[in-house]
Amino acid sequence: MASIKINNLGKVYAGDVRAVEDINLDIADGEFIVLVGPSGCGKSTLLRMIAGLETITEGDLFIGDKRVNGLEPAERDIAMVFQNYALYPHMTVYNNLAYGLKNRGFPKDEIEKRVQETAKMLEIEQFLDRKPRALSGGQRQRVAMGRALVREPAAFLLDEPLSNLDAKLRVQMRLEIKQLQRRLKTTSLYVTHDQLEAMTLGDRLVVLNQGNIEQVGSPIDVYNRPESLFVAEFIGSPSMNLFSQADLDGPTNENAAKHLPEGTDILGLRPDQLLFEAPDTPHIRLDCKVALYEPAGAESHLYLILNSNGQHVTMRVHGEPPVHEGGDISIYAPVSAVHPFNSTSGRRTD
Amino acid sequence: MQTKKMTFNHRWLPYLLLAPQVIITIIFFIWPASQALYQSLLRQDAFGFRTTFVWFDNFQRLFVDDLYVNSLKVTLIFAVGTTLLSMSVALLFAVMVNKMIRSRDAYTTFLVWPYAVAPAIAGVLWWFIFNPSIGILPYALDMFGINWNHRSNGDQAMLLVIIAAAWKQISYNFLFFLAGLQSVPHSLIEAAAIDGAGRVKRFWTIVFPLLSPITFFLMVVNVVYAMFDTFGVIHATTEGGPAQATNILVYKVYRDGFVGMNLGSSAAQSVILMAIVVVLTVIQFRFIERRVNY
Ligand SMILES: Nc1ncnc2c1ncn2[C@@H]1O[C@H](COP(=O)(O)OP(=O)(O)OP(=O)(O)O)[C@@H](O)[C@H]1O
Numbered sequence: 001m002a003s004i005k006i007n008n009l010g011k012v013y014a015g016d017v018r019a020v021e022d023i024n025l026d027i028a029d030g031e032f033i034v035l036v037g038p039s040g041c042g043k044s045t046l047l048r049m050i051a052g053l054e055t056i057t058e059g060d061l062f063i064g065d066k067r068v069n070g071l072e073p074a075e076r077d078i079a080m081v082f083q084n085y086a087l088y089p090h091m092t093v094y095n096n097l098a099y100g101l102k103n104r105g106f107p108k109d110e111i112e113k114r115v116q117e118t119a120k121m122l123e124i125e126q127f128l129d130r131k132p133r134a135l136s137g138g139q140r141q142r143v144a145m146g147r148a149l150v151r152e153p154a155a156f157l158l159d160e161p162l163s164n165l166d167a168k169l170r171v172q173m174r175l176e177i178k179q180l181q182r183r184l185k186t187t188s189l190y191v192t193h194d195q196l197e198a199m200t201l202g203d204r205l206v207v208l209n210q211g212n213i214e215q216v217g218s219p220i221d222v223y224n225r226p227e228s229l230f231v232a233e234f235i236g237s238p239s240m241n242l243f244s245q246a247d248l249d250g251p252t253n254e255n256a257a258k259h260l261p262e263g264t265d266i267l268g269l270r271p272d273q274l275l276f277e278a279p280d281t282p283h284i285r286l287d288c289k290v291a292l293y294e295p296a297g298a299e300s301h302l303y304l305i306l307n308s309n310g311q312h313v314t315m316r317v318h319g320e321p322p323v324h325e326g327g328d329i330s331i332y333a334p335v336s337a338v339h340p341f342n343s344t345s346g347r348r349t350d
Numbered sequence: 351m352q353t354k355k356m357t358f359n360h361r362w363l364p365y366l367l368l369a370p371q372v373i374i375t376i377i378f379f380i381w382p383a384s385q386a387l388y389q390s391l392l393r394q395d396a397f398g399f400r401t402t403f404v405w406f407d408n409f410q411r412l413f414v415d416d417l418y419v420n421s422l423k424v425t426l427i428f429a430v431g432t433t434l435l436s437m438s439v440a441l442l443f444a445v446m447v448n449k450m451i452r453s454r455d456a457y458t459t460f461l462v463w464p465y466a467v468a469p470a471i472a473g474v475l476w477w478f479i480f481n482p483s484i485g486i487l488p489y490a491l492d493m494f495g496i497n498w499n500h501r502s503n504g505d506q507a508m509l510l511v512i513i514a515a516a517w518k519q520i521s522y523n524f525l526f527f528l529a530g531l532q533s534v535p536h537s538l539i540e541a542a543a544i545d546g547a548g549r550v551k552r553f554w555t556i557v558f559p560l561l562s563p564i565t566f567f568l569m570v571v572n573v574v575y576a577m578f579d580t581f582g583v584i585h586a587t588t589e590g591g592p593a594q595a596t597n598i599l600v601y602k603v604y605r606d607g608f609v610g611m612n613l614g615s616s617a618a619q620s621v622i623l624m625a626i627v628v629v630l631t632v633i634q635f636r637f638i639e640r641r642v643n644y
């Protein structure tokens with residue numbers, strides 16, 4: 001086990017492609033970090049640089065106290081779980097798990113012991129003699145996890161490990177991974193672009209955008225207080241409604257504007273912060289048309305169109321709302337719920 | 351797999367469409383093959399005046415004939431040598447070219463050229479290179495104190511024909527190995543690297559086993575090539591000599607039949623060759639169906 005220290009890390013691929021820029025991040029021993037960001041933002045690149053599969057072109061990387069920039073993957077004492085699992089197809093599950101231990105010269109009985117223990121932990125004992133192609137997707141996923149666990153490395157790196165599983169299995173494996181990490185307390189870096197995984201798995205969430213870190217924090221902090229417009233839009237599903245100050249007219253909204261911080265010209269409101277009735281405190285008022293009502297079980301989504309500029313507004317409601325499709329409706333939100341942003345800097349203003 | 355069923359309006363049309371293929375097969379395969387089968391049961395006297403039906407006598411004689419047993423041995427050494435040499439060199443080239451990024455296509459093209467050279471021409475080429483009096487190689491070897499004369503040294507002659515035969519096959523093997531290497535998922539190599547396997551170990555424990563279906567396929571193809579498709583190479587270089595040292599089965603069929611005019615024995619030999627081809631083909635199909643390894 002070890003901490004990971006990332007100092008000004010950057011990656012320029014051949015052909016002057018800047019994938020990652022000036023990343024700084026200190027990961028404590030035993031911490032579970034989740035990396036999120038849109039496709040192509042450099043998540044895999046960052047992870048692969050830590051693994052040693054891509055050369056580091058700028059900055060320093062420390063695992064434990066050791067600078068590992070020039071070290072081979074094998075010398076970094078990390079384990080990686082690949083999106084496509086990358087199990088060795090010609091080896092049995094047993095040998096897939098044992099391969100890394102054999103290469104490191106572990107004695108035979110120690111290998112046997114560790115493989116059996118790991119297999120038991122992941123409930124794959126009955127598959128030890130099978131080849132990977134004779135396993136289901138979920139079982140392969142477990143074997144891939146097992147191959148990482150069996151070596152008891154200093155850190156786990158996981159690159160979208162669940163994205164090839166169906167929805168139900170994903171939920172199950174997500175919980176198992178979380179429990180495993182809690183139990184083993186191994187420093188972990190987990191790449192995903194699944195909202196739910198991002199919110200639930202990690203101790204800290206790192207939001208990446210175009211090779212830069214947008215925000216680092218506990219998932220709930222990032223959700224409650226997105227520091228930039230990008231994070232505001234990216235985290236949360238359905239995503240936050242953003243209104244331009246200029247499109248909000250009427251005396252109510254003019255009054256509300258006085259209570260917003262200096263420089264605010266974008267107002268963000270989460271779909272569940274919108275109300276059917278005006279609160280007593282200063283508030284925002286939105287006059288809309290109902291476009292679509294989408295019941296989805298416990299909660300429903302209401303899609304509205306803002307009268308002043310025709311923009312789409314998403315609202316999350318519980319139970320049957322007092323509306324009909326095509327009808328007019330006014331919705332409200334207290335100023336205290338507004339996420340205020342400045343459009344030029346893209347940052348939060350409070 | 352689902353098979354498509356075609357219906358023809360005309361009863362005779364399908365037969366008419368098949369006819370060219372059938373006729374060619376009959377003229378160039380069934381007819382000569384049955385001739386050989388028939389011939390192998392006959393014996394002519396030395397002057398070709400009289401022909402007697404001798405049942406399997408020709409076959410029985412072959413297996414007590416020292417020259418034939420020698421030829422079997424020579425063929426075995428030749429086939430194994432050619433296969434090993436051409437496959438290992440091809441694999442080496444494929445691994446090296448596969449590592450390249452920019453010049454991969456250029457090297458691939460170069461390495462495929464030899465395959466377009468006719469065996470007889472390749473033979474002549476090697477005949478010149480190895481020629482004990484005017485060749486460049488004996489000249490070079492002489493400087494290291496090695497005396498090259500494949501006209502008197504049987505081992506050297508064998509080495510020569512193996513090199514000449516393997517050379518051409520390298521292109522073919524190379525293409526298959528390269529395609530095989532390119533289909534090994536990169537993430538497997540990366541996983542093995544993280545698992546602590548060095549370059550060499552990764553190759554022998556991950557890449558090479560994954561190539562095994564291709565390796566097996568090529569092994570059969572190369573053995574078949576060495577045994578049946580190398581007449582031109584032998585004819586242009588050693589002509590089976592010296593002292594039968596490179597007289598492989600195919601060449602012996604020709605020598606005994608067309609030079610020695612022993613048609614019965616030659617026919618019996620070719621029937622045996624035919625049987626070997628059949629066996630090899632069956633092995634190949636069996637394995638391709640089963641897909642080796644994984
Ligand atoms: N080998 C490479 N050579 C050149 N550019 C690359 C290479 N690998 C990735 N890139 C580029 O670097 C950027 C980041 O890629 P990366 O794979 O890290 O994204 P990602 O965040 O993992 O995306 P995804 O969510 O789709 O997996 C992309 O613009 C990509 O095109």
Ligand SMILES: [Mg+2]
Nearest residue numbers: 043044045159
């Ligand atoms: Mg990726």
